[in-house]
Amino acid sequence: MGLNTSRRWNRFMKYSPLTLLMLPGLAYLLINNYMPMFGMFIAFKNINYSKGILGSDWIGFKNFEYLFKTSDAFIITRNTILYNATFIIIGTILAIVFAILLNEVRKKVLSRFYQSVIVLPHLISFVVVGYLAYAAFSMETGFMNKTILPLLGIEEISWYTEPKYWPYILTLVHLWKSIGFSCIIYLASIISIDSEYYEAATLDGANKWQQIRAITIPLITPVIVMLTLLGIGRIFYSDFGLFYQVPMNTGMIADTTNVIDTYVYKGLMISGDIGMASAAGVYQSIVGFVLVLLANYVVRKINRENALF
Amino acid sequence: MKKKMGWTSLLLALILTLSACSGSGSNKDNGAVNSDSNGESSEGSEKPYEVVYAYPTFDNVPVDIQLVQDEINEISKAKINVTVKLMPISNSAYGNQINLMMSSGEKMDMFAMLGNYNTQVSKGMLHPIGDIMEENAQGIIDALGPDYYNATKVDGVSFGVPSIRDLAQDYGFVMRKDLADKYSIDFSQIKTFDDYGKLFQVLKSNEPDMVSAANASGGSILGTYRTYDQLGNELGVLLNNGLDDLKVVNWFASDEYENMVRKLREWYLDGYLLKDAATTPESTQAVLKSGKAAGYFSQMKPGFESQEGRIVGQDMVAVRTVSPVAKTDTVTNVALGVSAKSENPEKTLQFLNLMYTDKEIVNLIDWGIEGKHYVKADGQDIVIRYPEGVTGDNVSYKNYGWMHGNQFLSYVFEGDEPDVYVNMDTFNKSASKSKALGFTFNGDPVKNEIAASNAVLDQYKRVLESGAVDVDKVLPEFLKKLTGAGIDKIIAEKQNQLDKWAASNSAE
Numbered sequence: 062m063g064l065n066t067s068r069r070w071n072r073f074m075k076y077s078p079l080t081l082l083m084l085p086g087l088a089y090l091l092i093n094n095y096m097p098m099f100g101m102f103i104a105f106k107n108i109n110y111s112k113g114i115l116g117s118d119w120i121g122f123k124n125f126e127y128l129f130k131t132s133d134a135f136i137i138t139r140n141t142i143l144y145n146a147t148f149i150i151i152g153t154i155l156a157i158v159f160a161i162l163l164n165e166v167r168k169k170v171l172s173r174f175y176q177s178v179i180v181l182p183h184l185i186s187f188v189v190v191g192y193l194a195y196a197a198f199s200m201e202t203g204f205m206n207k208t209i210l211p212l213l214g215i216e217e218i219s220w221y222t223e224p225k226y227w228p229y230i231l232t233l234v235h236l237w238k239s240i241g242f243s244c245i246i247y248l249a250s251i252i253s254i255d256s257e258y259y260e261a262a263t264l265d266g267a268n269k270w271q272q273i274r275a276i277t278i279p280l281i282t283p284v285i286v287m288l289t290l291l292g293i294g295r296i297f298y299s300d301f302g303l304f305y306q307v308p309m310n311t312g313m314i315a316d317t318t319n320v321i322d323t324y325v326y327k328g329l330m331i332s333g334d335i336g337m338a339s340a341a342g343v344y345q346s347i348v349g350f351v352l353v354l355l356a357n358y359v360v361r362k363i364n365r366e367n368a369l370f
Numbered sequence: 371m372k373k374k375m376g377w378t379s380l381l382l383a384l385i386l387t388l389s390a391c392s393g394s395g396s397n398k399d400n401g402a403v404n405s406d407s408n409g410e411s412s413e414g415s416e417k418p419y420e421v422v423y424a425y426p427t428f429d430n431v432p433v434d435i436q437l438v439q440d441e442i443n444e445i446s447k448a449k450i451n452v453t454v455k456l457m458p459i460s461n462s463a464y465g466n467q468i469n470l471m472m473s474s475g476e477k478m479d480m481f482a483m484l485g486n487y488n489t490q491v492s493k494g495m496l497h498p499i500g501d502i503m504e505e506n507a508q509g510i511i512d513a514l515g516p517d518y519y520n521a522t523k524v525d526g527v528s529f530g531v532p533s534i535r536d537l538a539q540d541y542g543f544v545m546r547k548d549l550a551d552k553y554s555i556d557f558s559q560i561k562t563f564d565d566y567g568k569l570f571q572v573l574k575s576n577e578p579d580m581v582s583a584a585n586a587s588g589g590s591i592l593g594t595y596r597t598y599d600q601l602g603n604e605l606g607v608l609l610n611n612g613l614d615d616l617k618v619v620n621w622f623a624s625d626e627y628e629n630m631v632r633k634l635r636e637w638y639l640d641g642y643l644l645k646d647a648a649t650t651p652e653s654t655q656a657v658l659k660s661g662k663a664a665g666y667f668s669q670m671k672p673g674f675e676s677q678e679g680r681i682v683g684q685d686m687v688a689v690r691t692v693s694p695v696a697k698t699d700t701v702t703n704v705a706l707g708v709s710a711k712s713e714n715p716e717k718t719l720q721f722l723n724l725m726y727t728d729k730e731i732v733n734l735i736d737w738g739i740e741g742k743h744y745v746k747a748d749g750q751d752i753v754i755r756y757p758e759g760v761t762g763d764n765v766s767y768k769n770y771g772w773m774h775g776n777q778f779l780s781y782v783f784e785g786d787e788p789d790v791y792v793n794m795d796t797f798n799k800s801a802s803k804s805k806a807l808g809f810t811f812n813g814d815p816v817k818n819e820i821a822a823s824n825a826v827l828d829q830y831k832r833v834l835e836s837g838a839v840d841v842d843k844v845l846p847e848f849l850k851k852l853t854g855a856g857i858d859k860i861i862a863e864k865q866n867q868l869d870k871w872a873a874s875n876s877a878e
Contacts, residue, residue: 107814109494110472111710123818130822131854192651200645201662221649222838309649312829313839319829327828328821333465333489335473337821 104339124340127328133319141299141320144228148235149292153285155240160247161273176248180241187302194234194307224317227308231318234307235300243288250284251277286360286367294353297321297345321345418443418451419717424468425482425773427458433766434738442734449728450720456735468495472711479712480722482773483530487522487702488602491529492814497708497715500528506716507723513776514726518798521701521808526874530707534726535772536671536794538801539700541595542690543583544678545665546658549573550687557689563597564633565691570642573664583637584663585647587654590835591634595667597626599697599804601868602811605823606861611695612804616872618865620857623849631834631841638837647836655681672793676786694801698809704773725775732779738767747784755784809871816863819856826851 073080104124106117128134159179166172182190197204198220206217220226258276267275299320308318310327325341361368432438435456443453457478459467465486471478472495483490490496500523503511510531511519518537522528543566550557553576560569570582586593598621599612607621608614621627637643644650644663657663659682668674670690679686706725708718724731737744737754743765747753756765771777778791787793813820830848833839 111494114473127818127821130818130856131826131851133822133825133851195649195651199649219838222833309651310828311649312831312833313648313844315829324825328825330824333469333486334493334817334821335469337817 100339101343103336104343106336108334108336120336124334124336125344127337128321128325128341128344133324136316137319137321137324140317141322142296144231144235144299144304144320145292145296147232148239149289149296151232152236152239152243153289153292155236156243157247157278157281157285159240159244160251161277163244163248164251165269176241176245179244182238183242185238187300187306190234190238190302191306191309194230195309198230221309221311222313224314227314227317231303231307235303238303246288247281247284250281254280283367287369290353290356290360290369293356294349296352297348299323301326418447418453419714420453420455421479421718421721422455422457422477423480423721424457424459424471424478426461426464426484428461428770429768431458432738432768434743435767437742438734438738438767441739442731445728445730445734446721446724449724450717452717452721454721472709475711477713478709479714479718480706480708482533483702483705483707485699485703487530487705487707488524488810488812490707491524491810492812495707495710496529497710497712498527498529499531499708499715499719500526502716502719503528506719507726509723509727513778515799517803517807518696518701521696521698522705522810523808524810524812530702530705531722531726532701533704533706533773534776534778535704537701537798538694538696539596539669539671540690540694540801541597541667541669541692542688543569543665543667544670544675544686544688545582546682547679547685547687549577549664552576557687560689560691563630563691567633567637567642569689570637570640574640574642577664580661581644581663582642582665584644584654584657584666585650585832585836586666586668588651590832591643591647591667591837592630592835593654593667594669595692596669597692599695599806600699601806601809601864602699603813603820603824604827605820605857606864608804608806611692611802612697612806613695613802614805616805616868618861618868620849620852620861622852628841628845631837631845634835634837635839635841636837643837645838648833648838658682658684672797673786673790680785694797695804696798696801696807697804698807701807702810706773706775722775727776727779729779732775732777733781735774736769736771736777736780738765738769743767744781746781750788752781753784753788754781806868806871808875809868811864811867813860816856816860819859822855823852823857823860826855 103114105119105121106114107120107123108114109117112118163172163175163179166175196202198206200206200217200219200221203220205220210217218226220230254277258280259272262272262276299322301322304318304320304323305326308314310323311318321341325338329338357369435458439454439456446452446454461484468478468481470476499507513534514531518532519528522530522532543560549555553572555569555572560566566583573580573582583591585591597609597611599608600621601607601612601618604621606618608616609619609621609624609626634643638645644657650657654666655678658666665686668678670688675686675688706722708715708722712718725735733740740746741757743757743760744754745757747755756762762768771780778795780791782788782790826848830844830851834841834844834848
């Protein structure tokens with residue numbers, strides 16, 4: 062026992078410089094992610110500033126009620142999950158496709174150029190993206206209504222009052238904006254694959270498609286699993302910028318554009334009740350947490366090595 | 371040796387992190403100690419109390435704010451031994467900042483509220499200044515007059531005071547004067563909401579490329595045009611501006627509302643209204659400037675035409691179809707209050723009193739320093755203009771007279787009618803008063819229902835009131851969702867509070 066401890070201690074000392082390297086990251090996590098968890102109790106309080114946050118009255122689950130109050134509760138939950146699921150599935154597939162294609166571009170200059178073009182939208186603020194979309198879909202001056210649709214001989218469409226178009230528009234905008242970033246992560250892991258595998262495969266007469274299926278995909282599977290799990294963990298959060306700025310907060314299309322985050326914002330913008338806002342946050346993180354555990358459990362059942370923990 | 375170093379630094383890092391965690395706590399203690407010593411010294415001897423005054427700004431922080439503050443302090447130190455620290459906060463961040471300052475215990479004594487007086491009261495942000503008003507700020511009560519002062523009372527105590535400006539509102543349509551003259555429009559023909567259709571028809575037939583009405587910035591065509599007393603939040607209102615009775619009803623389910631949105635739909639289909647009204651992020655005035663629209667509905671006040679005319683850059687003319695009326699909301703719209711966390715509410719209130727009674731302080735806050743930021747117009751006592759070489763764009767101090775205390779003590783800027791404040795005073799005094807003037811709704815017991823209903827309003831109100839959708843289809847849907855969100859519960863609660871308020875009022 063004593064011997065065991067001292068050996069462990071020695072090993073720990075041997076790697077202590079590496080452990081030290083971890084410190085800044087740990088400190089960041091502690092300050093940014095763990096300390097705010099203390100605030101979870103705000104969701105169960107009726108905040109009164111003259112009594113102070115700790116001294117305010119406990120009110121149980123009352124702050125959570127408004128989330129489930131109306132028929133909208135179902136709509137916003139459905140929208141949030143469906144949109145995010147779509148984003149995860151299509152986003153992952155497209156990002157991998159782009160990464161593989163980029164990897165096949167042999168000219169350095171061209172490859173860099175394509176990468177930059179794909180990543181560029183990621184750097185544009187959603188406020189600007191919202192206006193770009195408005196420039197396309199506006200009734201009076203929109204590019205779609207004034208240029209594209211007349212060319213095709215189609216009647217003008219009142220985009221901002223027709224809910225049915227928005228799932229496509231939002232998915233398109235999301236993919237356009239986010240694909241570049243995840244594509245780069247996949248590209249990085251593809252580049253790090255040892256080229257000997259491909260050489261051996263070429264000698265055995267495997268074509269490109271077979272190489273991709275038998276070498277590239279299996280070797281980047283851990284990265285795919287990790288990114289997907291992270292995505293699932295945030296399935297209950299939605300990109301506020303996308304769902305608030307791009308539809309220009311228009312009421313008539315709320316059935317297909319309202320998600321939990323925008324609903325909370327619209328409901329509390331006037332009263333600014335921090336208890337109710339925290340309640341929404343707590344609800345989202347707990348469901349996200351459970352989903353990550355579940356997804357990881359499923360992955361572990363299928364293939365232990367690919368699981369996160 | 372090397373390894374030991376590693377461990378000590380690890381330990382050091384841990385200690386640092388821990389002390390960072392506890393940092394906020396110990397700071398607070400220090401603050402408390404400081405404030406105690408402050409309080410003692412101000413009682414006994416010379417040390418003046420510093421009032422921190424937070425307010426929203428729609429512009430950059432003025433360059434010369436420190437200079438102006440110094441001038442104010444000279445006067446206030448001599449009069450009540452108080453200095454002030456002006457703290458303008460960008461309007462977009464204002465609400466959050468106030469919340470943060472309150473919860474973190476940052477020093478703030480006094481703050482301005484734009485349209486959220488009753489929520490701030492129910493959140494416990496405000497000191498009940500009514501209790502210490504008479505001793506410290508009788509001047510404010512005198513300047514406001516009993517009716518308007520009483521309008522701020524919640525459960526018999528005032529938590530804040532409105533700035534003195536237009537405390538009542540009338541409602542109507544404002545449009546470009548050149549068009550009105552060109553087609554010799556007879557405004558006396560327009561008496562009701564429906565009559566606007568005739569005006570719009572004339573405009574449309576003469577100017578086919580232009581719509582008659584634009585939407586209010588970020589709102590609907592109807593915008594701030596109101597014929598009801600909204601009692602704090604529009605969820606449960608008194609019809610006819612509260613002049614008839616105290617029966618709380620659902621405005622959106624009323625016949626009047628249905629008629630209005632039907633009319634708006636009609637006008638939309640006739641091409642009288644801006645097609646993009648339900649979505650456009652552009653400001654009303656920008657739309658008018660671009661020549662796309664002729665006018666818009668709005669709440670009004672004396673001098674409204676010239677105010678809007680300056681922003682649009684053209685002469686404007688207005689027609690009013692709802693006569694002036696004072697409601698709790700029109701009064702507490704812009705209010706000033708003492709923070710619940712203020713260390714010295716008495717001194718703070720005394721400074722606030724100066725903002726309602728001291729002409730010099732009011733003009734310093736509103737306009738800056740004479741000779742530097744403004745000069746008196748030739749031969750005029752109360753009319754001012756910018757000094758040579760200074761314009762509205764480059765003046766190094768700017769503020770908002772309607773926010774800071776008693777605007778009627780403020781100078782009039784050249785171009786406005788010199789007697790604009792006299793007119794406004796008459797307007798305030800002669801306006802009819804809603805029967806519920808003075809009633810402030812406490813939404814706390816039904817806050818879940820309010821949040822849910824607000825989300826519904828956000829979804830339907832703007833499109834319906836812009837005529838952009840089919841009323842037959844959308845209005846019933848809207849009402850159904852409102853009922854689902856619990857508007858009836860809000861209305862019942864409001865009626866209950868209103869009845870109690872009325873009973874205690876008549877008892878007094």
